[in-house]
Amino acid sequence: MATQNVITYEKLYEILRMEKFRADLQKLPDDFMNSVTRYLEEKSKILEKQESKDNSMFESEVVATRRQLENVKKMLKEIYDRREAKVIQRALLAARSGSGGTTNLLDHEQSFYDGLLDLFSGYRTGVLSNLLQNKEIKKPKSIKKESKPSSQYILRFVEAVPRFMGENMQPYGPFEPEDVAAVPLGAAKILLKNNKAQAIEHHEKA
Structure with missing residues (x-):
């Protein structure tokens, strides 16, 4: 059985400090979000x-x-904001260079x-690349407004699963x-793989 990562005030402070002073994304436990939820x-x-x-x-x-809880939420928001900015920068560099980790x-x-x-990448291909080749500038397909369905599984749980x-x-x-519940595709796959639940139905949610 995998050991659950334990979140503490001090650990969150250290994570924030590392995200502040290091340029790249720092390694976090795979169950970080769930551990934070339990901590809160x-x-x-x-x-x-x-x-x-x-x-x-x-x-x-x-x-x-109450003050500690408020401070924790402030730290979590700053951790999220800083990591979000790093993800955006990484994706932008990957689109420009054609490679990225x-x-x-x-x-x-x-x-x-x-x-x-x-x-x-859609913007660079549809706008910049076409412009440099003196071609018609086209609206990138990747940014057309489309109603994309999100996959969900209806699961029956066979073991107790924490929030x-x-x-x-x-x-x-x-x-x-x-218990029976609708769960997003990514989480459902993990639960099914670990035999925590059984799939009853898979459907697309608009």
Whole structure:
């Protein structure tokens, strides 16, 4: 059984520091998003428990926990913003040079990178390349507004699964055995591969 990555305030601070002072994306655990979700849930439960105590003696604890939770969310936003900017820069360089690496990308960042690379490459081919060859400038196919369906699986869970973050950045779960739910394609494949669930139906969601 794989060991779950444990997130702490200090670890998030160190991740942010590394993202600030190093130019490239830093390596994060594959389950980083799920670990962060669990951490936020635990902190929120602690805060709720403290707030439920009708005693002024615990007021300082409530203030401290609330402040820490606010600081954690600020750090997470800055980590996301900095990594987002690095993914954009990496995709842009790859579109210009025709080559680029995808190391240290989380699942949702990989999807983001692939989409950006298609977008940037489509522009360069449809606009710049045609312009330099004195050809008609065409609207890149990759940026035409189309309603693209998103794949989902209807799963029946055979094991308990803690709450996790899907590739669409939406939380799912927690789930118990025999629960049935619609799950995005990427997460569904992982659950099926690890025998955590069984597929009931696969459909395209507009």
